[in-house]
Ligand SMILES: Nc1ncnc2c1ncn2[C@@H]1O[C@H](COP(=O)(O)OP(=O)(O)OP(=O)(O)O)[C@@H](O)[C@H]1O
């Protein structure tokens with residue numbers, strides 16, 4: 737199936753031998769909005785890093801669009817990854833932050849300008865292109881980070897706790913902004929969080945992780961109505 741992401745029996749150990757991910761199976765059709773929910777240390781970031789190619793599994797396979805990814809380096813996967821700290825380039829303005837990946841791809845000036853403008857429009861940043869990123873609000877910075885991640889047209893978008901550095905009120909507002917933008921795109925999205933309300937708002941499918949394993953998979957409704965065990969119940973605050 738086109739642009740399907742498949743993980744088969746993924747295992748990952750670290751140097752001390754401890755198992756970080758255990759027998760992870762996952763199959764995501766194009767356009768799926770998946771939330772990965774789990775407590776600190778449950779392996780969420782490691783899972784994203786494996787999909788991005790920043791780590792290799794000890795065993796198991798990752799396939800995208802039918803192609804094995806195991807030996808494909810990160811920059812050739814065409815996946816977009818956005819972290820909690822946004823990691824914008826502080827010496828560059830909004831335009832050049834968004835254009836960064838496009839310049840790396842060797843696109844010409846006119847193409848870059850047209851794509852950046854498209855991204856400014858999508859994220860509601862039109863008019864701010866010459867502003868330095870230090871002079872933006874937290875919400876605007878986040879939208880620049882999203883625009884920069886989406887500009888090279890990744891075929892998969894991964895967000896690792898994109899809101900966790902913000903205060904609660906801002907977090908709620910930005911979650912809505914973020915999910916509204918993403919829902920307009922037919923791009924498979926993996927949203928990592930330890931907050932079940934965020935997970936339920938961001939994903940139509942949720943995997944709950946516990947000590948490196950998928951404890952339960954389901955829609956937000958399924959998880960709330962039929963939590964598989966006591967641990968899930970408590971973790972979801974039911
Ligand atoms: N490079 C590494 N070497 C050894 N252990 C690691 C490494 N990276 C992560 N770990 C361990 O793997 C486990 C899972 O880490 P991971 O960062 O994937 O968790 P997480 O669910 O993202 O947690 P958090 O919610 O705190 O971000 C943790 O116990 C962590 O200490």
Ligand SMILES: [Mg+2]
Nearest residue numbers: 780781782896
């Ligand atoms: Mg993490």
